[in-house]
Amino acid sequence: MIPLAGCGRKKLEHSYDIRMGLTRMNAVSVSDVSGKHADGFSKGLALPDAKQAVGADGLTAEAALLVSNEGDDPQVLVSKNPYVRTYPASITKVMTALVCLRHVDDLQQEFTVTQNSKITVSGSSMAYIHPGETLTIEELLYGMLLPSGNDAAVAVAEATAGSVDAFVEMMNETAMEIGATGCHFVNVNGLPDENHYMTPYDIYLTLHAALAYDAFREIVGSVHYDPEYKDANGMPKKQEWTVSNKYMLGEVETPDGLRVLGGKTGTTKAAGYCLTQATEKEATGEEFISTVMKAKTRDDLYANMTMLLEKIH
Template sequence: MKKKALVISGILSVTVLLSGCSGLRKLDNPYVYSERTALYETGSEEDKSSTFAQDLCVVPDDVVSQDSKVTAEAVAIFDVSNGTVLFAKNPFERMYPASITKTMTALVALKYGNLSDEITVTKNAVITEPGASLCGIKPGDKLTLEQLLYGLMLPSGNDAGEAIAEHIAGGTQSFSKMMNEEALRIGATGTHFMNPHGLNNEDHYTTAYDLYLIFHEALKYPEFRKIIGTDRYTTTYQDKAGSPVNVTWKDTNRYLTGERKMPEGLTALGGKTGTTQAAGSCLIMGSSDSSKHEYISVVLKASTHATLYDNMTNLLNKIAE
């Protein structure tokens, strides 16, 4: 395993961005490990305290990045407990995240909403784009924010994302602004969101490293851990006529549902899949070993669902190396 790398508090916090921390704006590439190291060593104590923290991983220059079994375009695995990066391939490459976007949607909803909030679905939640994943809610339906979060994260409901955005911020544009502000706050400076669900937009992008930052932040919420760790969720809500609607939503993460086997000694904590033609097949997930050490792994733009899980398994196998 790699020696513990320097760790930072979200690559660049909003405070640092606004204050113009000495030398910070001169970085040619804000993700380059050597430049960050130099900045840290030459910066003032105030700059160091505002830029660095002890709970995040930085990708070192010498991290292993070649493996013929890892064929997806961008992948990375982070040892959260030890603060190290076990493997990284194109971790800072700009990529389309597809429905992994919903991790940030859930994070913003949990931060600014209440699980017990009752939400009436409007026509704005109706999505007609071919191939879009839906949880099946309809205008006039009444659900709690908690129910919508399960509809968002398990069956990957784009309609749930729209309903959440409207409830929290009044609509997609305002909610996307909140998503982008949250991304900057946690240091995900290579990210820009245009919607709460991940349907393709050329201005909607992120990186494998930024997704790690976002997922790491979301894991701080027990409710998020509970939701992503649920393989099947059954609930009842009301339609516009007041009649009960009974639904069961199944998670799309095949490790969680048992359709794919986790490597020996590892347990899936849960995660989020994503698939569009532009993004390919994607997955971010958390896992833990027998010592309760936790890991976050990301696979972006695998060619098929099958190769997505092959890539993820090969990535998880590196924990035991």
């Protein structure tokens, strides 16, 4: 778990103005990594009303969003403060994974962990990888997304871009390219910083983009992963990593007829308890993306998420 520590003295008091974001998007040339121009960032994406809550009665979390993830005209089923700036905590790692997958073709490439992966923040969630150990980039992604390793997130960034600073620049560039113009990143793992934030709508856009990669789906859809790699002395080492999503662990009941495909949790004192995930309607195969931000307790988080999922018919 990321430490329950504050994100600085400043409070995120203002909602993001989606009109300002649309203006910014119109001012830039949006393209993917292959150089093909996008048809428009909003094509095939839902656009919640900035002023009016939708189906949010009973939700106690600060913000929430439930969107169908199908077809050219996806629908918003539930919306509460979709453009408010929130601290994303470890949900940040969805963007970290997306940037990696956009730029790394061979996930079996090996990377030797550096001293920069030594995280000293008390209570920080870790994959317990150490400097000098050699893992594949795929294994690092598992270590980042299942046990939410802040150390693994640094390694993913360095393996992708050569440095964390260069990778963070890529995160902010990618956010613009996918239309997530209400967010700003200063690190790769979501450790507390007042200048590091995402709106629920940004989170939806990021998860939507990440789900386009089969490797991402496979990783976040795993409950357990047991990597075998080399330690700093070249000796074999084994680990056991487990996902933190309580639906996937069977600790919270998923509403009938639905299957959680995977996603990411996040927790800090300032962020509260957060979760974004993709869910499938088993009878039809339809997919939905749901996000709950800043619930007061873990129980409240899953109660709010279950309320969202029960809106799927």
